[in-house]
Amino acid sequence: MMLNNFLLLGAVLFCTGVYGVLARKNGVLVLMAVELILNAVNINLVAFGAFNHTIAGQVFALFVIAIAAAEVGVGLAIVLLIYRNRRSIDVTEIDLMKG
Amino acid sequence: MGLLRNAWVIPAIPAASFFVILLFGKRLPRLGSEVGILSLLASWLLATGCAIQWIRLPLDHESHLRAPVTRGFTWWHTGDVRIGAGIHIDGLTVMMLFVVTFISLLVHIYSSAYMKDDRRFTHFYAALSLFTASMLLLVVADNLLLLLVGWELVGLCSFMLIGHWWEEKDNSNAALKAFFTTRTGDAGFMIGIVILFFAADRTFNIAAINHAALDGHIGHGVLLVGAIALFMGPIGKSAQFPLHTWLPDAMAGPTPVSALIHAATMVVAGVYVVARCYGVFWEAFSIGNGGINLVAIIGGITILIAAALAFVQDDIKKVLAYSTVSQLGYMIMGLGVGAWTGAIFHLFTHAFFKANLFLGAGSVSHSGSHHSFDMKKDMGGLRAHMPTTYRTFLIGSIALAGVPPLAGFWSKDEILNAAGKNGFAVFMVVGLIGAVMTAAYMTRCVYLTFFGEYRGHGHPHESPPAITGPLVVLSFFSVVAGLLALGQKFGHWTLNDVIEEAHVPEFPFAWSAAFVGTTAGLIGITIGALYYFRNAGPHRLTERSTAARRGYALLANRYYLDHLYTGVIVGGIKGPLARAAYWFNQNVLDGIVHGAAAGARGAATFTYDVIDQKVVDGLVNGAGASAEESGGLLRTIQTGRVQQYAAVLFAATAIFAIALIRWA
Amino acid sequence: MVAQNIAFGVIAAAMVISAVRVVTAKNVVRAALYLIIVLAGVAAQYILLAAEFTAIVQVLIYIGAIIVLFLFGIMLTRAPIGQEGDLDNDQRWLAGLVALLLFGVLAYVLNDAFNGAQIRLNVPQTTAQVGDSIFGAYLLPFEVVSVLLLAALVGAIVLARRD
Incomplete structure (x- = not known):
């Protein structure tokens, strides 16, 4: 198997995720796009681990999964809080930092 | 041991x-x-x-x-x-x-x-x-x-x-x-x-x-x-x-x-x-x-x-x-x-x-x-x-x-x-x-x-x-x-x-x-x-000598280091710049004006009307206006929308990466 | 080797299509369901890379837990279930441009650096090895992650609580 196949797949997923983060209005959908980015990273980690014959790739992928779980938990809690305060989860409406 | x-x-x-x-x-x-x-x-x-x-x-x-x-x-x-x-x-x-x-x-x-x-x-x-x-x-x-x-x-x-x-x-x-x-x-x-x-x-x-x-x-x-x-x-x-x-x-x-x-x-x-x-x-x-x-x-x-x-x-x-x-x-x-x-x-x-x-x-x-x-x-x-x-x-x-x-x-x-x-x-x-x-x-x-x-x-x-x-x-x-x-x-x-x-x-x-x-x-x-103990030497020096008084003030204010840290570094650029501009105005520009006025009243009027009113005021007003304009221009970038900031962030990362590949 | 490459191609194609649908779908629930396909595809890729423990964790945590969380999030924020066109903001074209630019840079770099590199899976990486290194060499990061999870737990409760 070619290492590059996996890396390019990761790159495609990453860029799709970036597009989702930038273009989506709904807060939950933005979080889903972040999951795509994290999975792209994980594919890279495991592929490099297999390529270099080191277990560290898998170990770090597992850490990333654990951190992703924490991120989704806190992220969804924030989305819920926004929804409760504004009756909407449209992230384009949240512009309190407007100069 | x-x-x-x-x-x-x-x-x-x-x-x-x-x-x-x-x-x-x-x-x-x-x-x-x-x-x-x-x-x-x-x-x-x-x-x-x-x-x-x-x-x-x-x-x-x-x-x-x-x-x-x-x-x-x-x-x-x-x-x-x-x-x-x-x-x-x-x-x-x-x-x-x-x-x-x-x-x-x-x-x-x-x-x-x-x-x-x-x-x-x-x-x-x-x-x-x-x-x-x-x-x-x-x-x-x-x-x-x-x-x-x-x-x-x-x-x-x-x-x-x-x-x-x-x-x-x-x-x-x-x-x-x-x-x-x-x-x-x-x-x-x-x-x-x-x-x-x-x-x-x-x-x-x-x-x-x-x-x-x-x-x-x-x-x-x-x-x-x-x-x-x-x-x-x-x-x-x-x-x-x-x-x-x-x-x-x-x-x-x-x-x-x-x-x-x-x-x-x-x-x-x-x-x-x-x-x-x-x-x-x-x-x-x-x-x-x-x-x-x-x-x-x-x-x-x-x-x-x-x-x-x-x-x-x-x-x-x-x-x-x-x-x-x-x-x-x-x-x-x-x-x-x-x-x-x-x-x-x-x-x-x-x-x-x-x-x-x-x-x-x-x-x-x-x-x-x-x-x-x-x-x-x-x-x-x-x-x-x-x-x-x-x-x-x-x-x-x-x-x-x-x-x-x-x-x-x-x-x-x-x-x-x-x-x-x-x-x-x-x-x-x-x-x-x-x-x-x-x-x-x-x-x-x-x-x-x-x-x-x-x-x-x-x-x-x-x-x-x-x-x-x-x-x-x-x-x-x-x-x-x-x-x-x-x-x-x-x-x-x-x-x-x-x-x-x-x-x-x-x-x-x-x-x-x-x-x-x-x-x-x-x-x-x-x-x-x-x-x-013997009360000898120059007592009440600070009341008589200005140099001593200044030295005392310097010490009493701890070399103004606290002022430096809290005052100057925070509001630092504003004060000296304003003073420098004032000094320039008072000494240089006024000097020019007075010198010209001593020569001829007409020239002085000219100087007053053109240089002072138009050029200097123009410069001063222009500086203010341009500051306001550039501020307004910058303000439009500050939309408060995080996704726009993120777009700029990712684009900048990509461009830096290209620069790194190209020139490094 | 041929079988593996074919499997990779099929799974990767399904993943890419689904990923694109995740970020373009007009329906929130549907986007979540496409996300399941992408995540399952990632698990399948782990199997291809002989990382079976990570693949199982991927299925358990991502598909089993995180997707459920997402569905709860969708329901609790009362997003419309049927068709709804207005899920994208007005900078779609800018976003697409940035994503393409990033992909171009990444593809160029990867092609430049790892062209022709082969993965040889002659030394298997077993679950026992994963366990040994997590609780051996990487014990400290493991403990830090556990503290992070606790902090996230407390944080999520504090944020979502009605008071």
Whole structure:
């Protein structure tokens, strides 16, 4: 198997995720796009681990999964809080930092 | 050997005592103070035992040194990096252990009377115990990471203790100032630790780093950057110029805290780190070549500016605080000029007489001046009312002034001697000037406190034995501690392999230097005595001479450094620019206008109409308008929409990556 | 080897299509269901790379837990279940441009650096090895992650609580 196949797949997923983060209005959908980015990273980690014959790739992928779980938990809690305060989860409406 | 190998117990006892006091202190008959005192007594006895064992340790046959006792375990490891934790006991460590436990024990005893009926008595003792434990941990640590843990805990305890009476805004402000100022230095300190970690092949071990630095394993450029970064920590913690401003404010804490933390132990942590990592500093700054270097310069500047500031303080604790800053400058300068033994010997002796002076000042305020520290308003003439405090304070002052055979003379002399012999003549002169000033301001301080008429409104009396006891003990040590220099005993006991490997020169006692140093001290005392006791010399100078008045204002405002930090750096660009524009307008433009007007009224009108109204006003208005416009333009970018910011972020990352691929 | 390459191609194609649908779907629930396909595809790729433990964790945590969380999030924020066109903001074209730019850079770099590199799976990486290194060499990061999870737990409760 070619290492590059996996890396390019990761790159495609990453860029799709970036597009989702930038273009989506709904807060939950933005979080889903972040999951795509994290999975792209994980594919890279495991592929490099297999390529270099080191277990560290898998170990770090597992850490990333654990951190992703924490991120989704806190992220969804924030989305819920926004929804409760504004009756909407449209992230384009949240512009309190407007100069 | 047994005690030395188990020296980790010395910090462990006060650490345990911290938890015991915190959890059970309030239920104990003496509110936890007995736990603190007993644990410190145990620590001190063990430290003394360590010192005796260390001195009796046989010399190695080849190196003629006592081999350091080390012991450790793997603290944690991640990947293939193992981080150890352990103790490294050598002469320097043993000396520090003795000093810290001894001063801390006396302060614990003293506080039982001084802090009696305090609102947070138990909390105070818990914090004192934790402070002592962290300082001892810092001292025994064999690697920089463990040392950093102690270092930060010390800072935290200092914050808690300075702000002990936090109900008053000034006190909590002082605590915050101390914390933030030292943190400023700590940022550099951590960067330095990380640089040295990688430079010395991924180890935090201090001995390994020192040896790597000395045998040329680390490139000089990296070593220099690492040493400068590391030195930021001591500049903050040991209150060196320009981060010395926190220490005088830290006098807002209770007096025993000032004695323990801000005179004898915590502030010398910076000096200790420089002495401990001396291989790094020696090699990085090429101290052996007699060149001007950062360490010596910082120390020298600190000596002079702090000593000058001590003259204009009316608060007795602030005089002592500036004196501490100045004496720390001596130690740092000593390390910078290759006087390693002299510097740590000064650390040793200074701890005794400075703790003595601070506790004496506390005794004065406790029983003589109604909890005031103002020498001009509430003291004076206390000699008759408080004989023990007076005598011990006088001994401490003389020791600080450097009169033989008291402690301060021997250590100061050693630094000056080495500075002269190592080719640092400039710094020797700085040290001598500092010695004159030290003697003079201490004379002023003693005069204002103990002589003349009593100016307070209370009923001064002698303090209770729990306060005078420690004073007597400390003044005894202030007299005899210096005698360890005889026959270079102290130097032999503390000498370690790093100093030997670096070929730091050791000098025997020199009569010439001793004579010069003593003369400097006596001149200072004479000047002070003539000025205050005999009323000779130019009094009321500030009322007659503008230069003197300006100098006084400069000192009274502490060289405007606080203004620099709070005012100028915040609103800095606005003020001077506005003034410069005004000056330009007043002088240059008006000059042109007046000159033209003198020539011809018509030309003047022309000038007024065209140049002043159109060009100048145009420029001024234009500048304002363009600022407004560019602000408005920038404002449109600030949409507040995070996704736009993210788009710019990702695009910028991609473009930087392209640039990196293309040109690197 | 051929079988593995074919499997990779099929799974990767399904993943890419689904990923694109995740970020373009007009329906929130449907986007979540497409996300399941992508995550399952990632698990399948782990199997191809002989990382079976990570693959199982991927299925358990991502598909089992995180997707459920997402569905709860969708329901609690009362997003419309049927068709709804207005899920994208007005900078779609900018976003697409940035994503393409990033992909171009990444593809160029990867092609430049790892062209022709082969993965040889002759040394298997077992679950036992994973366990050994997590609780051996990487114990400290493991403990830190556990503290992080605790902090996230507390944080999520504090944020979402009605008071």
